[in-house]
Amino acid sequence: MGTEERMRQPAIDVAHGATGEPRIEGIVDRVERVADRVVAVTWRAADGRELPPWTPGAHIDVELAPGLVRQYSLCGDPADLSRWRIAVLREPEGRGGSCRVHDLERGDRLWLGGPRNNFELWSASRYVFIAGGIGITPILPMVRAADAAGADWCLHYGGRDRRSMAFVDELARYGDRVAVRPQDEQGPLDIDAIIGATRPGTRVYCCGPEGLLAAVTERCAALPPRYLHTERFRGSVTGTDHDGPIEVECRASGVTVTVGPDESVLDALERVGGVVIASSCRDGVCGTCEATVLDGVPDHRDVVLSEEERAAGDVMMTCVSRARTSRLVLDL
Known part of the structure; x- marks a missing residue:
């Protein structure tokens, strides 16, 4: 907390996977059901060492099977370096990762990567936290940090019904700072009222379904961009007017590739080889x-990128982003 530069947190350890990043062998220490269709999994390092430090908003990679890597927000206590905790909603119609997590048992060993933080909690005197469903996971350690810092804060937590809302009992300690709003009892979160009551200088943090994020973003349009912070579960990979072929030159490696309309820059670079990314x-x-x-x-x-970073245009995520120009030159 306390810096306006997006923070990066390198992983620390012993083995490297296909991505080239350091990884940690983790062992499942505990699996517990914390809500309807939600389990919390606690990991420790298989070799007994301390785990790398992290800050609220961080996520880790979990290699659930060869080629099956998923990212999950850490929702434990950053001060406890002996454990990492995640919570995962079972999505039977998803891509398979959540079901695999729900099948984990105590003693299972998997490779973990990270932590990384693209949803950093910046220093402020006032916060409004808004969570929908499983979006409570990155918000939970933020609440702890804000409370420990003596900040003025509140949490508005919505969900389908009370049984589906994880960590409600854990949040009860904060009293009326936390408003739990099951939709079947009280209707959806009143975003107009929540944002309308926000005082100038308050940082708003939101994580949850796309509909909630869109509503919060719309209502916060008048706020300075740096005061609204959101985290989504998926990137925006839908087609735009910029889906034609593009030429990508990798300056450092001397590789140039044509990226087709139906592939990512990352896919194209892996196809031709000669570039490590x-x-x-x-x-x-x-x-x-x-x-x-x-x-x-x-x-x-x-x-991942903020609006300011997007406007600067000096970095990009090669797995989904493309180009508004016919040619890109990357420092790869």
């Missing part, structure tokens, strides 16, 4: 595949 989520959410842009204008489709 780390990747993980391949969905525009983790920031692993960031590349420096030397020339050209990126078409940003990630959910």
